[in-house]
Amino acid sequence: MKLTNSVALVTGANRGLGRHFAEQLLERGATKVYATARRPELVDLPGVEVLRVDLTDPASMIAAAAVATDLTLLINNAGNSSFVNLVDGDDAEIQGQLDSFFWGPLRLIRAFAPVLKANGGGAILNIASAMSWVAGDTANAYHVAKAAEWAMTTSVRLELAAQGTRVAGAYFGMTDTGHQDFWTGPLNDPAQIVRTTLDGLEADRLEIIADELAAGAKAVVAGDPRDFYPVAV
Template structure:
């Protein structure tokens, strides 16, 4: 996909990895809608603030109306309640699934017809190394990301005939608020991952492995 002419909607663009993606898309010449529950927090020069709560159907529908020229959707918004599936708080488990899976699904369903009507384009789903590896203490997040990985494959089959490519980005720890408790030496610069992801998106890659740990884990899955 040619990003210089893209019209991108980036969810969760107010901070962290989403902000890096939005900023770099602007740098490549794309028009960018910086979507967040409170768009006033995005504050990204050159981007168009867009109110979007992925867990609120009315908010998602309104955002699709306002960004009716979109050709690229980046499903980046997410949370991590970090609850074990046995003994964990059910509220947190539901939050992870509602945001990371059902939220991604809702936004994809709403924007796919928009992108198709604009001549086609792409969807990038920001997933995780935990799509494949499911540690017990992080079961709620891992289950939601595994479901979002399945969503990626299933929607790809449905949308590619409509001219919409669907790509998954898998990555381990990045230096963002979500990984604040992780030692610095274990984290990757989100700006580096953003560039890698956008380069791969331009090439038309279906799957992007964002760091060395993710590549090692993917290579070891068959073992």
């Protein structure tokens, strides 16, 4: 997909990766960028059109689709991280992860699919994670939600193929968005991750693996679980 003259909507555009996506889309010649957030007053990027989208509020998605009738690119970026496991984790926190990464993006796709069809097909980009493919103790609710997002991305790709809508996913590891105080390992540069992801979208890649950690995680899926999860043997 060529980003020049595209009309894009980015969720979670008030900070972090979402703000970088909105900014770089404008730099690449997007005609319009709808920058959305649960609290739209926090969006401070010049040149964007601000809308409210709350992933837990389906009505906000329907309202956004009624405004952004010229859309050609939907980027599902918004989300949060809840560090809980499944066996002893709080039900509400587990559900919250699924709302952020499965139900929210899916409902937004359902709201905008007719818009994209009317505008020639366009594209959808779901921002997933290396943890779509690997589990991790203390963050297994996040892993399950991201795995569901990966499966949803593949499924929706098949369902929307007939209307000419391309559906891609982006996968990468921990990235510096200003909310990783707990993390002591290396962090990706968010601007570079967004640049690599948009390059992949323009190159028509369906799975955009943006760093080595995600490439290694994808390889785990084809391997023996005992090799990667020795504690579970």
